[in-house]
Amino acid sequence: xxxxxxxxxxxxxxxxxxxxxxxxxxxxxxxxxxxxxxxxxxxxxxxxxxxxxxxxxxxxxxxxxxxxxxxxxxxxxxxxxxxxxxxxxxxxxxxxxxxxxxxxxxxxxxxxxxxxxxxxxxxxxxxxxxxxxxxxxxxxxxxxxxxxxxxxxxxxxxxxxxxxxxxxxxxxxxxxxxxxxxxxxxxxxxxxxxxxxxxxxxxxxxxxxxxxxxx
Amino acid sequence: xxxxxxxxxxxxxxxxxxxxxxxxxxxxxxxxxxxxxxxxxxxxxxxxxxxxxxxxxxxxxxxxxxxxxxxxxxxxxxxxxxxxxxxxxxxxxxxxxxxxxxxxxxxxxxxxxxxxxxxxxxxxxxxxxxxxxxxxxxxxxxxxxxxxxxxxxxxx
Numbered sequence: 001x002x003x004x005x006x007x008x009x010x011x012x013x014x015x016x017x018x019x020x021x022x023x024x025x026x027x028x029x030x031x032x033x034x035x036x037x038x039x040x041x042x043x044x045x046x047x048x049x050x051x052x053x054x055x056x057x058x059x060x061x062x063x064x065x066x067x068x069x070x071x072x073x074x075x076x077x078x079x080x081x082x083x084x085x086x087x088x089x090x091x092x093x094x095x096x097x098x099x100x101x102x103x104x105x106x107x108x109x110x111x112x113x114x115x116x117x118x119x120x121x122x123x124x125x126x127x128x129x130x131x132x133x134x135x136x137x138x139x140x141x142x143x144x145x146x147x148x149x150x151x152x153x154x155x156x157x158x159x160x161x162x163x164x165x166x167x168x169x170x171x172x173x174x175x176x177x178x179x180x181x182x183x184x185x186x187x188x189x190x191x192x193x194x195x196x197x198x199x200x201x202x203x204x205x206x207x208x209x210x211x212x213x214x215x
Numbered sequence: 216x217x218x219x220x221x222x223x224x225x226x227x228x229x230x231x232x233x234x235x236x237x238x239x240x241x242x243x244x245x246x247x248x249x250x251x252x253x254x255x256x257x258x259x260x261x262x263x264x265x266x267x268x269x270x271x272x273x274x275x276x277x278x279x280x281x282x283x284x285x286x287x288x289x290x291x292x293x294x295x296x297x298x299x300x301x302x303x304x305x306x307x308x309x310x311x312x313x314x315x316x317x318x319x320x321x322x323x324x325x326x327x328x329x330x331x332x333x334x335x336x337x338x339x340x341x342x343x344x345x346x347x348x349x350x351x352x353x354x355x356x357x358x359x360x361x362x363x364x365x366x367x368x369x370x371x
Contacts, residue, residue, distance in 0.1 A: 075304035092306050107371050109254035117308055119322050160297035
């Protein structure tokens, strides 16, 4: 009978020990994950326009070797204003094929290629000069263009709609150059400001405003 | 005695097994929803899709940031919260092409504007920019706005 009690006691002890170990492990993993968050701040996932294009282009070429860059932009999915260093975590980059109607979207979320979407009849048929062959055509990237914009114009980061600074690019088919837009606000946050840069020379090609919240 | 020992050992094993299962079941997964989930594309149906034209406001010569037949406006989160229901830069891809007056069939749109601040339209309504205000563009926008109902789309 004693043996049975001893055995029972041993079992209870074993279960208690196991539970205690489990709790410690959970605590340890919590500490580890907190440390990871501290070690890898959000900025680690932020990309310049050229970095985002490089990632997206690899994905587009897997889809079709003839894919060429058409346009793209940052997506303001962050909770707080970002982009003040010329980088964003979320981008949508669009591709097409000269002479064909295919549209291919590569989304970048948290600095990594995410979803893709193919629309077979998404574009009108366009010749090659409407597309950008590679990221090498961009001689200037968003961090330096933003600095330049802040230096020569009055542009400020947004606080609610289009928070921080946003960026986009497209091709000017007439001039045959890639264009980069730096998008911010005026000081009163009433007008959005678009700064249009020639991505080959880094020169400011245009500056225009758009009143927001009017309708 | 042997039988008793066997029964007690068996009881102990059942006891351990039961406790061990209970412990596992009580463990609440302490994992935050991965960011990728919240960043994923979402599907919606717009009760109505309309068209709008706009004056060239501000300055900047001939250039204007809204892109004809591409720019769309969506609702703000509320009358005081200017944050749009889809973030600035979101791509909208409709399930079926929309017949756009003055352009042709169109599937791809981009959120760079907000509108209908008083929320007269349904939540997932969107408004396609038809260009600067003139007779032709106004007429096209009006014709477009009366026929596009229950439009399914994905927001990326």
